Every structure is written in C-alpha cells, then in structure tokens.
Amino acid sequence: AQSVAQPEDQVNVAEGNPLTVKCTYSVSGNPYLFWYVQYPNRGLQFLLKYITGDNLVKGSYGFEAEFNKSQTSFHLKKPSALVSDSALYFCAVRDQGGGSQGNLIFGKGTKLSVKP
Amino acid sequence: DSGVTQTPKHLITATGQRVTLRCSPRSGDLSVYWYQQSLDQGLQFLIQYYNGEERAKGNILERFSAQQFPDLHSELNLSSLELGDSALYFCASSVWSSSTDTQYFGPGTRLTVL
Numbered sequence: 001a002q003s004v005a006q007p008e009d010q011v012n013v014a015e016g017n018p019l020t021v022k023c024t025y026s027v028s029g030n031p032y033l034f035w036y037v038q039y040p041n042r043g044l045q046f047l048l049k050y051i052t053g054d055n056l057v058k059g060s061y062g063f064e065a066e067f068n069k070s071q072t073s074f075h076l077k078k079p080s081a082l083v084s085d086s087a088l089y090f091c092a093v094r095d096q097g098g099g100s101q102g103n104l105i106f107g108k109g110t111k112l113s114v115k116p
Numbered sequence: 117d118s119g120v121t122q123t124p125k126h127l128i129t130a131t132g133q134r135v136t137l138r139c140s141p142r143s144g145d146l147s148v149y150w151y152q153q154s155l156d157q158g159l160q161f162l163i164q165y166y167n168g169e170e171r172a173k174g175n176i177l178e179r180f181s182a183q184q185f186p187d188l189h190s191e192l193n194l195s196s197l198e199l200g201d202s203a204l205y206f207c208a209s210s211v212w213s214s215s216t217d218t219q220y221f222g223p224g225t226r227l228t229v230l
Binding site for chain 1: 158170215220
C-alpha cells in the first residue's frame with residue numbers, strides 16, 4: 001500500500017534561513033509525489049510535483065524539492081525563508097492501486113513557522 | 117485562486133440532517149475529487165468522478181454519495197449527519213484521470229454538525 005510520512009509536526013525557522021520540510025514515501029510502483037501548502041482558512045495550493053526526470057524539482061514561491069530514490073524521500077526546501085511562508089505543508093503520493101487509483105494519499109502535514 | 121469553486125463556505129446543521137456541497141471544477145477539467153479534512157483523520161480521499169462517471173472510491177461512508185453532472189460540476193450529499201462528520205470538505209479537479217495530473221483544490225466547505 002502507498003503511504004507518506006512527514007516525521008515533523010512542526011518546523012521552526014528564522015526568516016532568511018534555509019528551510020527543509022521532510023517527507024518519506026512508500027510505493028509499490030513509480031512514485032508520483034506532490035507538495036501542497038495550506039494557509040489558514042484556505043484550500044490547498046499546489047507547490048510542485050515529481051513525476052520523472054531531474055531529482056531536483058522547482059516549484060512555486062521559490063520552493064524546490066529533492067527526490068531521493070535510495071532514501072525514499074522527497075524533502076521540500078527553500079534557500080531563504082519568509083515570514084509569509086508560515087503555513088501547513090502537505091506531502092502527497094498518488095495512489096496507484098486498487099479501487100482508489102488516482103487519488104492523493106496525504107501525509108499528516110507539517111506546520112512551518114518562520115519568525116522574523 | 118485555483119479556479120475551483122465550492123459552495124457554501126460554511127454550513128452549520130444538526131445531527132440527522134442532510135446537506136449538499138457543491139463544486140465547480142476548473143474550466144476544461146474532467147475529473148473531480150472529494151476529500152475530507154478532520155483533525156483526527158487528516159486529509160482523506162472520498163470519491164472521484166471523471167466525465168460524469170464514478171472512477172474511484174476511498175473511505176466514503178454509505179451515508180455519503182456524490183455525482184457529477186453533464187456540465188461537470190459535482191455535488192457531495194451527506195445524510196443522517198453525525199457529530200463526527202464535522203470537517204472541512206475539499207473538492208479538487210484535474211484535466212484527466214492520469215496519475216501524473218495535478219489536482220487543484222477549491223477553498224473548501226466547513227461543515228459543523230451540532
């Protein structure tokens with residue numbers, strides 16, 4: 001069965017410092033991986049996805065993610081954090097099996113807090 | 117703005133009642149997905165429709181049902197509501213039903229069952 005784990009409930013970063021939000025996955029086929037961000041009282045906004053190709057994926061708002069097949073990880077990164085990046089971040093993997101094929105399986109989310 | 121719209125934004129109702137949540141996908145998108153977000157269960161997939169037909173089912177209760185209409189908008193019907201159904205319900209859409217498609221989410225409908 002496909003699954004995603006986000007080992008940190010919360011990540012605290014100072015503004016201007018690099019940030020990393022961790023995600024590991026378990027899939028039976030090709031990993032199709034996604035990152036979404038949720039601001040308070042808002043829907044989920046798509047940041048980036050890995051389907052195939054380069055292990056470093058660039059996305060919206062200066063975010064990027066590194067796909068590592070050997071470590072089954074897909075960590076979200078940003079070189080310089082902004083206070084406005086404070087939000088809830090979700091890693092997701094596409095379900096490729098059974099009757100729920102095609103939907104997203106989400107991690108529990110990581111709350112990112114960027115302090116000035 | 118993702119281009120996916122959901123109505124209403126908030127819904128407050130009583131146990132035992134029935135409600136309908138509505139979703140309009142992005143222009144051109146054929147697939148609609150419904151997800152439930154709650155504190156204890158996190159984000160969970162409920163059901164998917166593609167071009168009017170049910171494509172995939174997740175952890176959707178028998179009290180819940182959905183449909184997608186010819187104009188591609190979708191409705192999620194929740195009946196015999198219980199306190200535990202209180203959650204944020206998201207609709208998402210994608211162009212096709214491919215595993216590589218990006219799903220774009222609406223702002224959600226917050227359901228409170230009293």
